[in-house]
Amino acid sequence: MHVRDLYDEAVAGMLARPVRSALTTLGTVLGITTLVVTLGVAATAGNQIVGRFDELVATAVTVEVPRNAHKPLVTWDAVDRLTRLRGVESAAAVSESEEGTNLSVRSNDLVDPTRVTARSLTVLAATTGLPQAVRGRMVQGRFYDAGHVQRADRVAVIGDETARMLGVTRLDRAPAIFIGKHAYTVIGILGDLGREKNLSSAVVVPPTVGSRFGLRDVTRVLVNTSLGAAGLIAGQAPAALSPGNGDMLQVISPPSPTRARDKAQDDVNALFLILGLVSLVVGAVGIANVTLVTVMERVPEIGLRRSLGAARRHIAAQFLLESTLIGLVGGVIGASLGVVVVVAIAATKQWTPLLDAWLAVAAPVAGAVVGLLAGLYPALRAARMEPVDALR
Structure with missing residues (x-):
């Protein structure tokens, strides 16, 4: 099966049920958006914490005599x-x-x-x-x-x-x-x-x-x-x-602002990262559930394709690609919304927004990986179907 044909079939399967595909993508969008927002807000808040630290503590030196x-x-x-x-x-x-x-x-x-x-x-x-x-x-x-x-x-x-x-x-x-x-x-x-x-x-x-x-x-x-x-x-x-x-004389000087910034950002990141991962898992469960329902609805199609010569790997690849595309689209939309939300929050608080460039690139990839993992079980189940049982 040619790669282009596989891609066309996967896209056709997504567009055959646009409302369902949109709702499934929404779960990934929310998960990726939450992840980007939490990491962005954590970095921005950590910078503000150190900013307050710099204004007073980082300039105070005490000499004990x-x-x-x-x-x-x-x-x-x-x-x-x-x-x-x-x-x-x-x-x-x-x-x-x-x-x-x-x-x-x-x-x-x-x-x-x-x-x-x-x-x-x-x-x-x-x-x-x-x-x-x-x-x-x-x-x-x-x-x-x-x-x-x-x-x-x-x-x-x-x-x-x-x-x-x-x-x-x-x-x-x-x-x-x-x-x-x-x-x-x-x-x-x-x-x-x-x-x-x-x-x-x-x-x-x-x-x-x-x-x-x-x-x-x-x-x-x-x-x-x-x-x-x-x-x-x-x-x-x-x-x-x-x-x-x-x-x-004993001199008491403030710790390095850089170390304080890193520690504050790590602590806040650890807290918010858990919330983002939970939202991402919820999106993955949604993709897995909808993909499994799609497999059950398309049993006759799977049987017909197997009867016409499609191998197990072709069936598995088709459903894996569908779930991966859903996750990728959700990751792109979620990353874009997350960046907008972080900038909006920073503008409201009059903060300087901080967001790592790698996060905007990694978020769509994370969405695709989530979609791939979520569609793994439904794809394997579809590939294991025998043509006679599927047609019957």
Whole structure:
């Protein structure tokens, strides 16, 4: 049997029942469309996840400074050397200690036995670049400057949660808070923190004032870098902060965005791929069922062809080619619809659509393979029919 004749017979068999063939193809279309959409949306969503990661975490570097009994490893002015490095956008030195935690802070010096006026809060010292380093903004007032630090003014900046707990709502009358027995003027409220969100319930004072609470030495340095410069700054920061003792500092830098993107995309792909395969299996079952029904309906035709000299392989090839063509057509249509849906979803969310080129090519091939496998059993059953039994 010539290949062209085989193709003509297969196409004629498909077009003889166009509605049934269309409905059978629809199952493959839905399966391939779901597969392409899930993989495309997974890749696009994975890219967006890493995009959010890049915007904040991938540019945040933290340097942990251990305490030294002899002399501080990092001085307060070392941050100025760090900010001169190319790629550093902002940096701040922070001092925390056990003595500065759970301190009694109150908004007035009156003792009212009927209500709680004091709160146990954390007091820490920081350099003037803290708001930029923690990606926050001053909700009210301003942060203290170099003049406050040099004069050792008793000023404080409180977090927005601290302001709520202490009832500080306005700064135009220079409200004061009491830490222990001493009063400190609140000049600003810090909020909308991108990192170090624990500062929202803390009190920040200048380094020259923090020594009263045991906040003498720098314990951490918070650094924000340009996108892509975190790895370089992580290697240069110890030497800039503490020349000669850089190996004693611990640098916490973000993982590689590329690895994070791949891991996020693999996790999302694994989830959505299962859904796409389930839909594809449903389409394959539909093709197998319809092909088997077609074989049963065309038993007289099969008997006549066998009587006229058609071999078993000819009958099997005809039905296999029919089911393969149905799967191929469904794969082409499904791949096209899937690409359109992925682009539409990305446009709706204002995302950048990501879709591997091989997927658009492999989807029709997958549809053809599904059709081939689905028609295998019906084709073998048709080929095993004896001419006499089929005609009878």
